[in-house]
Amino acid sequence: MPKEQLPHGTIVVKIGGSTLGEHDTTLEDLVSLREEGYSPVVVHGGGKIISEWMAAQNVRPVFKDGLRVTDADSLEIVVAVLAGLINKELVAELSASGAKAVGMSGADGGMLTGRVKDPDLGYVGEVTAVDPSPIRAMSGAGFMPVIAPVAICSPDDPFHPGSLLNVNADTAAGEIARALEADSLLFLTDVEGVLDRGRRLIPKITARQARDLTRAGTISGGMIPKIEACLRAQGSRSHIIDGRRPGALRQSLAGENLGTRIGKVRQVDNG
Numbered sequence: 001m002p003k004e005q006l007p008h009g010t011i012v013v014k015i016g017g018s019t020l021g022e023h024d025t026t027l028e029d030l031v032s033l034r035e036e037g038y039s040p041v042v043v044h045g046g047g048k049i050i051s052e053w054m055a056a057q058n059v060r061p062v063f064k065d066g067l068r069v070t071d072a073d074s075l076e077i078v079v080a081v082l083a084g085l086i087n088k089e090l091v092a093e094l095s096a097s098g099a100k101a102v103g104m105s106g107a108d109g110g111m112l113t114g115r116v117k118d119p120d121l122g123y124v125g126e127v128t129a130v131d132p133s134p135i136r137a138m139s140g141a142g143f144m145p146v147i148a149p150v151a152i153c154s155p156d157d158p159f160h161p162g163s164l165l166n167v168n169a170d171t172a173a174g175e176i177a178r179a180l181e182a183d184s185l186l187f188l189t190d191v192e193g194v195l196d197r198g199r200r201l202i203p204k205i206t207a208r209q210a211r212d213l214t215r216a217g218t219i220s221g222g223m224i225p226k227i228e229a230c231l232r233a234q235g236s237r238s239h240i241i242d243g244r245r246p247g248a249l250r251q252s253l254a255g256e257n258l259g260t261r262i263g264k265v266r267q268v269d270n271g
Contacts, residue, residue, distance in 0.1 A: 174229025
């Protein structure tokens with residue numbers, strides 16, 4: 001099968017679980033960008049919905065340092081919701097908008113390999129290797145990959161060898177962007193971008209400034225893995241934007257001033 005050549009390159013778009021179901025234009029934007037010659041790869045979260053399903057099963061969510069403690073029972077819910085319900089709902093919505101979307105998880109084709117991040121967190125993983133060939137195969141055949149952040153634990157891991165692992169979606173997006181050498185990495189969130197201590201938007205920060213702001217505690221909580229992912233994908237244009245804003249994804253790629261750009265900002269080619 002011949003590989004499809006797209007003029008604007010690969011963009012990795014992470015859709016936050018907190019924005020899923022909101023009335024934004026992200027999915028429509030993804031479809032039109034694909035038609036215009038971009039190759040979008042979607043990575044999604046789903047923490048809010050996972051917590052709702054855990055509550056329905058009388059499983060109490062427990063968090064440590066911002067990460068969900070995932071025991072064996074919780075893992076079943078996490079995988080079912082991420083790789084099942086949320087993933088397929090996104091595929092269905094993209095398909096209804098005209099995209100040829102394919103749902104995948106990081107476990108498919110050995111895409112994401114990981115190891116246990118902290119034994120106290122249970123089946124929570126950090127990514128140790130990415131095989132981008134399944135993503136490239138789907139994109140090259142004209143499909144839009146939609147990826148759930150689930151990994152396979154390395155066989156030499158001392159805790160859960162060969163098991164599925166729950167991986168932070170921001171981290172997964174950064175590692176995938178790095179492996180694909182993506183042109184852009186975009187995080188769609190439910191906040192304006194990175195804010196200073198006065199709650200004012202910081203439009204641009206360098207890698208060094210990002211590290212300094214993190215050490216100072218200005219960047220905290222769920223913004224930390226996004227920043228770390230941007231720094232890992234240093235070859236990509238990285239941008240954290242408010243996904244609730246209509247047209248935010250398209251505006252970002254067009255170089256408009258919104259959200260926070262991280263690292264070296266390169267000139268945007270609008271073809």
